[in-house]
Amino acid sequence: xxxxxxxxxxxxxxxxxxxxxxxxxxxxxxxxxxxxxxxxxxxxxxxxxxxxxxxxxxxxxxxxxxxxxxxxxxxxxxxxxxxxxxxxxxxxxxxxxxxxxxxxxxxxxxxxxxxxxxxxxxxxxxxxxxxxxxxxxxxxxxxxxxxxxxxxxxxxxxxxxxxxxxxxxxxxxxxxxxxxxxxxxxxxxxxxxxxxxxxxxxxxxxxxxxxxxxxxxxxxxxxxxxxxxxxxxxxxxxxxxxxxxxxxxxxxxxxxxxxxxxxxxxxxxxxxxxxxxxxxxxxxxxxxxxxxxxxxxxxxxxxxxxxxxxx
Amino acid sequence: xxxxxxxxxxxxxxxxxxxxxxxxxxxxxxxxxxxxxxxxxxxxxxxxxxxxxxxxxxxxxxxxxxxxxxxxxxxxxxxxxxxxxxxxxxxxxxxxxxxxxxxxxxxxxxxxxxxxxxxxxxxxxxxxxxxxx
Numbered sequence: 001x002x003x004x005x006x007x008x009x010x011x012x013x014x015x016x017x018x019x020x021x022x023x024x025x026x027x028x029x030x031x032x033x034x035x036x037x038x039x040x041x042x043x044x045x046x047x048x049x050x051x052x053x054x055x056x057x058x059x060x061x062x063x064x065x066x067x068x069x070x071x072x073x074x075x076x077x078x079x080x081x082x083x084x085x086x087x088x089x090x091x092x093x094x095x096x097x098x099x100x101x102x103x104x105x106x107x108x109x110x111x112x113x114x115x116x117x118x119x120x121x122x123x124x125x126x127x128x129x130x131x132x133x134x135x136x137x138x139x140x141x142x143x144x145x146x147x148x149x150x151x152x153x154x155x156x157x158x159x160x161x162x163x164x165x166x167x168x169x170x171x172x173x174x175x176x177x178x179x180x181x182x183x184x185x186x187x188x189x190x191x192x193x194x195x196x197x198x199x200x201x202x203x204x205x206x207x208x209x210x211x212x213x214x215x216x217x218x219x220x221x222x223x224x225x226x227x228x229x230x231x232x233x234x235x236x237x238x239x240x241x242x243x244x245x246x247x248x249x250x251x252x253x254x255x256x257x258x259x260x261x262x263x264x265x266x267x268x269x270x271x272x273x274x275x276x277x278x279x280x281x282x283x284x285x286x287x288x289x290x291x292x293x294x295x296x297x298x299x300x301x302x303x304x305x306x307x308x309x310x311x
Numbered sequence: 312x313x314x315x316x317x318x319x320x321x322x323x324x325x326x327x328x329x330x331x332x333x334x335x336x337x338x339x340x341x342x343x344x345x346x347x348x349x350x351x352x353x354x355x356x357x358x359x360x361x362x363x364x365x366x367x368x369x370x371x372x373x374x375x376x377x378x379x380x381x382x383x384x385x386x387x388x389x390x391x392x393x394x395x396x397x398x399x400x401x402x403x404x405x406x407x408x409x410x411x412x413x414x415x416x417x418x419x420x421x422x423x424x425x426x427x428x429x430x431x432x433x434x435x436x437x438x439x440x441x442x443x444x
Contacts, residue, residue: 012328056420075325086335086336087335135410155423155424155425155428156428156431157428157431157432157435159340160417160424160428160429160432161432161436162339163339163340163343164334164336164337164338164339164340164343164344164388165332165334165337165343165413165416165418166413166417166429166432167386168332168333168334169332169336169409169410169413170432170433170436170438173331173332173409174436174438176436176438180435180436180437181436184435207353218336218339260322
């Protein structure tokens with residue numbers, strides 16, 4: 001099983017991703033994940049178009065602080081199976097994929113860390129499996145029906161990029177999101193290009209493997225007729241009632257889900273949430289502030305542990 | 312030649328269809344489905360025959376429309392180059408032609424969708440074919 005990771009990742013990047021790959025059959029698909037350390041589980045969820053590598057600076061510190069860290073690659077990304085039909089990808093289907101993995105590993109007391117589409121998929125799992133959840137951490141994501149970010153309503157560049165036929169051309173043939181798209185959404189672009197960009201491009205080597213990069217944008221509800229409108233409405237209602245300890249972390253420079261609008265809306269929905277803690281970062285804030293985010297999550301969990309002991 | 316033109320039929324004798332692009336959800340923005348329906352008379356032709364266009368390179372492309380039960384027609388479309396049966400297609404030529412066909416499509420869809428925004432998006436993501444526009 002290590003052959004796949006070794007073959008796909010450039011040699012220079014393997015040092016940054018030393019974790020033995022594990023695979024589970026979930027909901028009919030082959031899902032890659034890593035499972036490191038011991039303790040209460042922390043599950044780190046990525047979005048479009050990244051994979052577990054996004055959390056490489058966060059995994060080690062959490063493991064060393066006595067946590068079990070599980071990082072799945074969404075079906076369609078990373079080292080997981082990549083379906084070749086658009087119809088294989090639905091919001092509910094991806095939540096069910098995660099649910100299958102969490103149940104197979106029989107995880108409970110989960111701290112769920114959600115970024116981008118890891119938010120709607122992970123939070124749908126959390127709100128339908130509340131008995132398995134301990135806490136939530138939210139980063140550059142959303143969990144409500146329209147209005148989405150103003151960015152997502154614009155033709156240039158967002159709607160144009162994934163328009164019919166244009167999506168398969170820009171994001172498939174030309175890997176616009178997996179390559180330059182991530183590059184444009186970090187603060188330190190020179191460092192990203194030098195140390196990380198190849199890891200995101202390597203796991204999506206061909207146009208067909210990049211299918212989900214243009215399918216996910218089409219699932220962002222822009223009006224009440226959108227496919228996922230009802231799911232997001234439910235998610236908003238459930239999350240608003242949620243009592244789970246929650247932390248909000250956001251990138252100061254985030255231009256996709258800007259901090260003022262999005263982190264504040266989460267804060268209104270979940271008034272007891274800690275934060276928002278602002279760190280250096282655009283949408284892919286883990287690239288610029290991985291160690292700082294790890295420290296925020298670690299100290300958040302330490303405080304929960306202390307409260308638990310005190311009770 | 313810089314334009315894309317709709318043609319009636321292509322001679323397929325001794326040719327093969329070289330895959331270019333596939334789109335499973337042409338109606339994600341319904342105005343795109345309306346454009347193809349209007350341009351190729353799909354309301355009358357249905358699945359009976361594909362559409363054909365000639366691209367700037369002179370190569371003819373087929374647009375094969377796909378139906379899906381329970382959804383408005385067409386639900387999807389494939390774009391294939393009509394090339395000599397045993398000859399490979401030059402990938403740069405294919406890419407430039409696909410760019411031109413998409414640009415033509417955006418112009419035809421119209422409304423809020425403009426070729427200027429298409430060109431800007433191509434330049435933003437450093438698509439080689441965009442540099443000519």
